[in-house]
Amino acid sequence: ATNTTVLLTSYTHSMASGAAFSGDGFLVINGGGVTLTMDGAVSLENLSLISGTLNGANTLTISKALSWTGGTLGGTGVRSLPVGAVATLSGTASKSLIGPTMNNAGTFVFGGTGELLLYNGTFNNLAGGVFDYQTDANIRDWDLATPPLFVNAGTFRKTEATGTSIIGSTGGVPFVNTGLVDAQ
DSSP states (O other): OTTOEEEEOSSEEEEOTTOEEOSSSEEEEOOTTOEEEESSOEEEEEEEESSSEEEESSEEEEEEEEEESSEEEESSSEEEEOTTOEEEEOSSSOEEEESSEEEESSEEEEOSSSOEEEESSEEEEOTTOEEEEOSSOOEEESSSSSOOEEEESSEEEEOSOOSOOOOSGGGTOOEEESSEEEEO
16 A cells, blocks of 8 residues: 555665565665665565665665655665656765665655765766756765766756765766756
8 A cells, every 4th residue: 555664673684686676555664773785686666775775686666656765775786766656865964875786767755955975886867867866966986995986977967956976086086977967
């Protein structure tokens, strides 16, 4: 059901290869001590990451909605938002993408005041994908040791916020663009 959730608030959990979480409800990760590890390719329709960590060396596909207000998408492998999926980043906490490659073919809305921290991975805004930058919060390198990349082949759009947002060499994240940059 739409308002149904499966809530993970503590402990370490794992999802086996081929696991799927479907329906209109959300899998919610909310607790500093929570770690969910994927032991293979996993498919989720809706994920809410409030705090805690989602790890794994495999592919995670979020086919409908990602609500990200804090916590870490970690591990290696690929985190994928296909066409039609929407990721919404909001709130005051930092969100960390530590290690994996993020492939966005849907719509990625970066709002709130918390930074997006990247570490040792690549954020690919794929052709047809939209990255909607609705905040003055920065996208920056988590540790400045091994620079991550932000690769835009889709549309990178700055809307709503009125100040300066930093992405690129100042924030420690090289920005590689073959798509459209649209500053509104």
